[in-house]
Amino acid sequence: MSEYKNFDVVIIGGSYAGLSAAMTLGRALRNVLIIDSGKPCNRQTPHAHNLITHDGKSPAEISAEARKQVLAYPTVIWLDDLAVSVTGEDHHFIVSTVGERHFMAKKILFATGVKDLMPPIPGIAESWGISVVHCPYCHGYEYRGQNTGILINGDMALDFGKFIQHWTNHLTIFTNGPATFDAAVHEKILSLNIQINEKKIRELDHHNGYIKALIFEDQSQVELTALYARLPFEQHCPIPEKMGCNLTEHGHIQVDEAQKTNVAGIYAAGDNTTMFRGLSMAMAGGTMAGARMNHELINEVHS
Template identity: 65%
Template sequence: MTDQPNFDVAIIGGSYAGLSAAMTLGRAHRNVVIIDSGRPCNRQTPHSHNLITHDGKTPAEISALAREQVLAYPTVRLHNALVTSVSGQDGAFSVGTSDGQSFEAKKLIFTTGIRDIMPEIPGFAESWGISAIHCPYCHGYEYSDARTGVLMNGEMALEYLKMIRNWTADLTLYTNGPATFDAVAREKMLAFGAEIVEQPITSLDHENGYLRALHFTDGSSRNIAALYHRPAFEQHCLLPEQLGCELNQQGFIKVDESQKTTVAGIYAAGDNSGTLRGLTSVMATGTVAGVRLNHELINEEY
């Protein structure tokens, strides 16, 4: 192990949740290292919304300002690298990184996010976060009344369509194959004006991530401006599971109201441990983790 200072907390992942936790802990005079690989899940997103004081700014602008403010606290340090190993236990964790460094910390916070599993449709991944989107609260206003699709099938399709209908009436459900919902759901969709297209999609036509059209296996195409989808996901980092942190049935890291995982000394925050992925939501969980972890350290000290 290289000669590194001991830290109260190592935060693995330096995006919004991690930086929020770091600021809280820095203001509590805790020695903190943030270790970040620089690959946030919203790196393709052109603008962030529904965040007061920063509405419409790019994710990079927001995170750059956040890092500047967080690192103004003298007990907080940022190390740019990928965490490759974690060992130890509560009070004595060792974190190894891709550049050969090692850090010792009493506690850990994983803010490592999730990895969306893209549909195997050419053009989708390139449009993800730009015009192929998942959250109407983050992106819906910009596509108000635009020609919009929902890529979904199954029993949840009706509920998702009903929600997106709040932003646009020009709405089509693309099931990408035979519909798997029942006749009652179909009738309800048609009743509020949604169209249903079951033809499989072959590709998405886009310009720099902005959708122009969908192409289908029968050779037809449809113009489109936005396509909502809720992709499957996996944990971006497997280290919490390897350390024994349990996942819930949805695949998120299981945490309590303090953002504690099922392993002593390890917390998790952000979208690796909850369904809400908006910036305000993930930042809130980072703050909670920082506050509760600091209280845990205080109780151990006195």
């Protein structure tokens, strides 16, 4: 690839949304470059679920198979690199990478995901995606009926507690310090036979990411098998916001039904656009983005 090679679309992020978009565009005879830095948010997760035909496979295995299929299309190219800037405007974008490569594109797709912000509790980061999880549709079946915790505080504790109780009755809410929800919420949670533990957590005891217990600052501990956590996050890639793409109140890139942002020529798909973080959702968003970008490019030629 020479400097400033022209592409119809540059896709930044080569996980499930990016690969799905690339396949759609490759089948539409579009010249596509995928730039990926190799750090998907589910890289620690041993098994992916709730994805028909691939249930139980590792995310790495699924993405490797997808990448092989996508790159079989001769107009799709893969680059191991990190995009550091996008400049220009619709039909005249320039993408630059940390490897000092530069590419021109008519359209840009950000499939860059989000970065979960870990609390300062030893063991949480090492267990994230393994036994510290965020989604019962992805992991709840495997941990059904087992001793389960929810790391959460605030009024959302009640709704999330009722939700997770569908998978297990052995449930405790850990607020990691004094509860910030009011007495009425507190009583309602207890009436559902969900325990509340307000002790400050010192660390999570685990073996290779599988929880054994939560250990508290007073040296007491509670045995657990799984811990749900609704962690704060930030956009994994800062470029969309720098380009003027609007974010929602929750911090996702704002897109319409076609995965199009408010900036002409820029699309986004995957976890960076929605709270519904599942492989099938990312794939669907990528497919939609690829189809709509191709449709837009066709219309621009014939306008």
